[in-house]
Amino acid sequence: MILIGMFDSPFVRRVAISASLLGIAFEHRNWSVRKDFARIAEYNPLVRVPTLVLDDGEVLIDSGAILDFFDEQVGPQRALLPPSGAARRRALQWIAMAAGAGEKGVHLMYERLFKSEDKRHEPWMERCRVQIHGGLAELERACAAVGDAPWLLGEALTQADITLACHGTYLHDVLQIDLQPYPALHARIDRCEALEVFQRYHLVPNATPPAQSNA
Numbered sequence: 703m704i705l706i707g708m709f710d711s712p713f714v715r716r717v718a719i720s721a722s723l724l725g726i727a728f729e730h731r732n733w734s735v736r737k738d739f740a741r742i743a744e745y746n747p748l749v750r751v752p753t754l755v756l757d758d759g760e761v762l763i764d765s766g767a768i769l770d771f772f773d774e775q776v777g778p779q780r781a782l783l784p785p786s787g788a789a790r791r792r793a794l795q796w797i798a799m800a801a802g803a804g805e806k807g808v809h810l811m812y813e814r815l816f817k818s819e820d821k822r823h824e825p826w827m828e829r830c831r832v833q834i835h836g837g838l839a840e841l842e843r844a845c846a847a848v849g850d851a852p853w854l855l856g857e858a859l860t861q862a863d864i865t866l867a868c869h870g871t872y873l874h875d876v877l878q879i880d881l882q883p884y885p886a887l888h889a890r891i892d893r894c895e896a897l898e899v900f901q902r903y904h905l906v907p908n909a910t911p912p913a914q915s916n917a
Contacts, residue, residue, distance in 0.1 A: 708732055720861065769782070783861045784855065842887045845886035870888075871895060
């Protein structure tokens, strides 16, 4: 199978990390929506990343759908998302919070990249910043609540940890958002980023965001 998209997208990055943790092999096409628009459009009419091309030619176009496919392939015992119950609800809540904050960061970066300073809509940008920090504050409370547990849901790393780290690193490295006010969250991100698989698919320092990335 082929994974299309650059690792400067936290959505692409979480797919690559998840695949590797589950032992799912893939080829990588380091394509940018801006530079490789026509090539991506051949597989995904929305021209968004990540896009996953399966061996039989089927195309999956949303990171959530791709991750669900991975979990289905490996079965519930190895899946990165709990199959049901309170643990699944907590994981999905944390994933939504982290991905939402990351997406607001992408919106902020677009405003900076594609508009001159006098054309930027500062009230909207401030609202995005409020939403980002609201999400980070909520994730800080969640991380603090689990205390010294190895991972957010206990002994095993899950998609909640992966998504939190990918989006937290994106906000810190690309938008230079200070994570020091969120020590428990920061520590969780650092724990993930110390793993070899996270370093293998590391966000490019000072990267600009993909022109389209999807949750």
